Amino acid sequence: MRFQESLLLVVGIILTASIIPSWNVVSYAAVPTRAGVLVITDEHAIELAAVKRGWLRLSVFSARHSEKGGRIQSPMINVLSNDTQQFFWWQDRDDVILSTNDGRLVLAENGSMWAIQTPSNETLMLSKALLTSVPNNPQDMLLHVQHSPNATAFGCGRLTNSTIVPSSAACKKGSAVVTEYGFLTSFFWSTDGYAMFGVVPEEASERRPSLNLSWTDNGEEYLWKFQDPRIDLYIAPASTMLSAIQLFWQLTGTPSLLPAPALTFVASRSGWDEPPSIKQAVTYFEQGFYPLSALVSDYEWFSQSSDSQLPPTGSVSFSDFGLNDAILPGGSSFLQWLFDRGIWFGGIRWPRLGNRQNLEEARSQNCLFGEGSRNINFQRRVCRDWYTTKLKADTEAGVSFFWNTGGNTSYYTYMYWTRAQVNAFKHHISPTTTTTSTSTTTTGVISTTASTSTSTTSRETTTSSTASTNPSTQSTPSTTTTATMSGVSIGPVLSPLIPSSSTDRMSTKKDVLNSTLLSQDQEGLDAFLTSTRKKYVRTHELREDLNARKFRNNTESRLFRGSHSTSLQIGRLQTTYTRRPFSINNAFIPGMQALGAVTTPGRTLSSWEDLEATAQDIVSFAMAGTAFSTVDIGGNSPQSISDTLLARWYQLGIFTTVPRCNSARSSPPHFPFGAESPTALAAIKTALNLRVQLLPYFYSALRSQHEHLQPMARPLLFDFPNDIHVQNIMTQWMFGDALMVAPVLSEDGQRTIYFPEATWCPLHLDDDIINALECIRGSQTLTISAKLQEIPVYMKSGSLLALQGLTTTAPVVLHIYIYSGGDASFAVIQDDGLSQDGPVVITSFTWNNDLLVLSWERSSSILDKDPKHSHPSGAKQSAYSNTVRFPSPLYIGEYAVVQATLWQNGSAPVKSYARNIGASGFIDFSTHQNK
DSSP states (O other), X not given: OHHHHHHHHHHHHHHHHTTSOOOOOOOOOEEEOSSEEEEEOSSEEEEEEEOSTTOEEEEEEEGGGOTTOOOOOOTTOOOOTTOOOOEEEEEETTEEEEEESSOEEEEETTTTEEEEEOTTSOEEEEESOSEEEETTEEEEEEEEEEOOTTOOEEOOEEEOSOOOOOSOOOBSEEEEEEETTEEEOSEEEETTTEEEEEEOOGGGGTTSSEEEEEEEEOSSEEEEEEETTEEEEEEEEOSSHHHHHHHHHHHHOOOOXXXXXXXXXXXXXXXXXXXXXXXXXXXHHHHTTOOOOEEEEOGGGTOSSOSTTOOTTOBTTOOSSSOOTTTSTTTHHHHHHHHTTTOEXXXXXXXXXXXXXXXXXXXXXXXXXXXXXXBBOTTSHHHHHHHHHHTHHHHHHTOOEEEEOOOTTSTTHHHHHHHHHHHHHHHOOOSOEEEOSSSEEEEOSOOOOOOTTOEEETTEEEOTTOBOOOOOOOOOOOOOOOEEETTEEEOOSOSSSSOSOGGGSOOHHHHTTOOOOOOSSHHHHHHHHHHHTTTSOOOHHHHHHHHHTSOOOHHHHHHHHTOSEEEEEETXXXXXXXXXXXXXXXSOOXXXXXXXXXXXXXXXXXSHHHHHHXXXXXXXXXXXXXXXXXXXXXXXXXXXXXXXXXXXXXXXXXXSSSOEEOOOTTSOOOOTTOOOSHHHHHHHHHHHHHHXXXXXXXXXXXXXXXXXXXXXXXXXXXXXXXXXXGGGOOSOEEETTTEEEOOOOSTTOEEEEEEOSSEEEEOOSOTTOOSOBOOEESSEEEEEEOOTTOOOEEEESSEEEEEEOSOOOSSOEEEEEEEOSSOEEEEEEEEOSSBSSOOEEEEEEEEETTTTEEEEEXXXXXXXXXXXXXXXXXXXXXXXXXXXXXXXXXXXXXXXXXXXXXXXXXXXXEEOOOEEOSSEEEEEOSSOOOO
C-alpha cells in the first residue's frame, strides 16, 4: 500500500508539473542532497530541503561554502536525523521543484526567482527576486519574499520598555534579539498562508544579544537581511496562526509540562532583608487563607550584597552560591520548613560571578566574555558543566527553581543558561533510595531517560521532557468571600455539596442511574474506597490523605525536593519518571518552551498604562510561541501603588500561566494582603480564590498544550482566524478553548470588549442564584462597567468548565459547569503534578445537548495522541496509573464525586446532586427538576 501511494504521488507530480510557472532561463545543474536538492550558481548555492513534518527549508550560502548542503546546527531547531519527511524533487526545463506531502518549493531563473506552493499546486508566494546585496555593504544580503497587498505578519515578539499599546498585533519588522525588556524573534506567520523562521550560524552571536538577522515589510515584500556566509529559512504552509504556532513548536520543541506548584500562586520580592521576613510573610498567607505555592527572592538569598559594583576581579568575600542565613535562617532546614507547608523556593540569578576564586576558575577555562568581564559564556559546553557543578549547593539544599535575569550578554545566554540549570537538578541527586511509610518511594539514582525528541550535541543531552519532582502539598482552610459580577454573587461553591440525608438525595429517575452518593461520614468514604479498589488502586498514603485532608509525610517532601527522578513502587512494580523543568526568564528564545522556561515581560513600572501594556505583552508573547507567561503583579515602581490598581493587576495576573506578584526593592511588597481598602482586599482574595477553583481547567489546558500542542493562553486570532476584527484585539484573550478574559485596565472600571462570533455567557461561581443567565451574542463590541470585585470572564456556549471547591473536606468534589448550546467534551487530567512522564488519571466528560445528558468515563492512560501533533514519546499505559496524587495546594487526592450545573441562556442554573465518579456514569438533566 505504501508503494502504491508513492507511485500515485509521483504520477500526480508529473501530471501537475506543467502547471508550475516556467521561466526562460539558462540550464543549471541540480545535485541531490540527503534532505533535498542543491543548486549551485556562479555566486551562491541554494538548497531546497525537506525537514520534519510540515516544514521545508530554503538555504542560501556562498558557492565556496556549498559542500554537500545541510542545515545550520542551531540550539533552536529540534530536528533529528530520522525526522526528515519523505520528499521528491525533479527538474522541469529550467525549474527545480522539491515536493513533500505538506508543500513545495520552486526555484527558477537560474536561482533568481522562487515560489512556495501547497501540495495541491496553489501558489502561496511567488517572488520575482531571490537575492540582492545591500548597497554599499556587499556582505549584507537581502532574501526577497513577495507578499500580497493586504498581507499581515504576526508573531515577532515584543519589546516591553514602552507603554504604548499599538492598535494591532501586526509586525512590520522583526529580528532575533533579547533584552531585559522583552524580546524579538526571527519567526512570523503571514496571512498569505505560511510561517517563516530564519536561522543564521550561532558563532556570530557569541558576544552580542542579537543575531545578524532581521526582516522588514516594505509594503510589497518581506526582506530578510543577513550576512554571508548563509541563512536557513524554514517555511511551513499554514492557513491559520494557530496551526503556525503548533508547527513552530514541532520544529523548536514541544512545550514541557510545568510542575503543579507553578500554577497556583508565586510571591516574589526584591528586598527580603526588609520586613516582613519570609517566615512572617508565610504566616500572613496562612492566617489570611491566601493560596501560596512558591516564593522567590532576589540576590539576598545567596549574598548579603549585590555584585553590581564589584570590579572585574571580584571580591574574596562575595558569595556566588549557597544560602544566606540572614534571609534563610538555618539554610536547608528552613527550606524544609517551607516544603512542609507545600511551598517551593526559587532564587533570582544573574549570569555573572562576583567571587574572586570563582572568577579565576572560570577565566582559566575560558568561560568569561573577555578579560574585563564577569559574565559567564554559557555557549561553551565546558562552562555549562562547570556552572552546573557549582549549583550543587543550591539544588541539594532545596532550591526548586530559578528566575534568570540579565541574560542579554549574548543571544543564546538564556537558553544555554537554562540548560545548565536543568542539568543541575538532573545530576545532583543523592545515590540512596528511601521508602516512605508504605508504598511510595523516591529514588536518588541519576536518570538519563529522555524521549525520542532528545537532541544531542557533543556529549550533552538536551530534552524537552525533563521534569521536576518537588511536591507542593498544602492543606489550606477554606474561607468565604463574596463578590459580585454583573449583579450576581460570586461565593463559595460548596454550601453544602452533599445532602446529609440519603432519602433526599435522588429522585426515582435518578435511582436507575447507578450513581451512588457518598455521605460525608467516614463510613461512606470507607465504602467508596472499598468498592472501587479493584479498578483504581490506591496506596495507604492516598487513603490517609483523604482521611486526614492533607499530605503528612515529611520524608517524602525532602526526597522530592532535590530529585530528578521519582520512583513509584506498588508491590513488585517500580517505574521511574523524569522531573519537570521550571524557570522564569526575562526573555525568550525559540526552543526554551521545551525547557519549562516561563517568560516575564521584564521590568514593568506601576501605572495604569503599564497594566494595559502588560495585557498586550501576554498576547504578543503567545503569538511568538512562548507557551508560558507570567507578569509582575503590581509592577516594579519604587513608590507604592493604589489599592484599585493592585486589585485590577491581580485580576489580570490570575489568567497567566504562573500567577506571580513582584515588587521593587524600595517599594512595599505587592502581596495580596498588602492593600488597605477592605473592598480591594476582598477583590484580590476573590481573584485568587477563582484561580484555585479553576485549577482543574487550567491544569487540563497545560496537559493539552503538551500532548496536543493546543496553547493555554490564546490570542483571539488563534480561535477566530476568519474574523478580521480580532487582529486588533490586544488586551483580551482566551485561556483554553472556551474561556475568554477581558481584564479591566482603567481606574473607572470601564471596559470595551469585543465578542467574536459565538454566544458568550458570563462566569458566575454561585450556582444557587435565581436570576436568569443572560448571555451575549457575538460579532459585536460592548462597553461594560465592572465594580472592583468583578472580573469580565465569559464562557463560550457549547462548552464545559471544570472547577474545584475551596474546601479540603473529603470526599473531593469536582464541579462541571455545562454551558448549553451545543455538544461539548472536556478531559479532567490528574497526575502527580511533578513528573514529566508519570501516570495520569483521565476523566472524560461528554455533554449531549439534545438529550441533556452529561456522561463520563475514567481511564488511566496518557492522553490520546493526535496523529498530526503527537508527542514524540508516544502513549504510555500503566495498570497502576490510578495511584497518583495531585500535590497542588487545596488538592487532597483524586476526585471522588462530581456535581454538575447546567447553565442555559435565559434560565436559572440547575444543579445536580453529587455523584460517585467511579469508572463511568451520567447525569440526566431532562428529568432533573430538583437541585
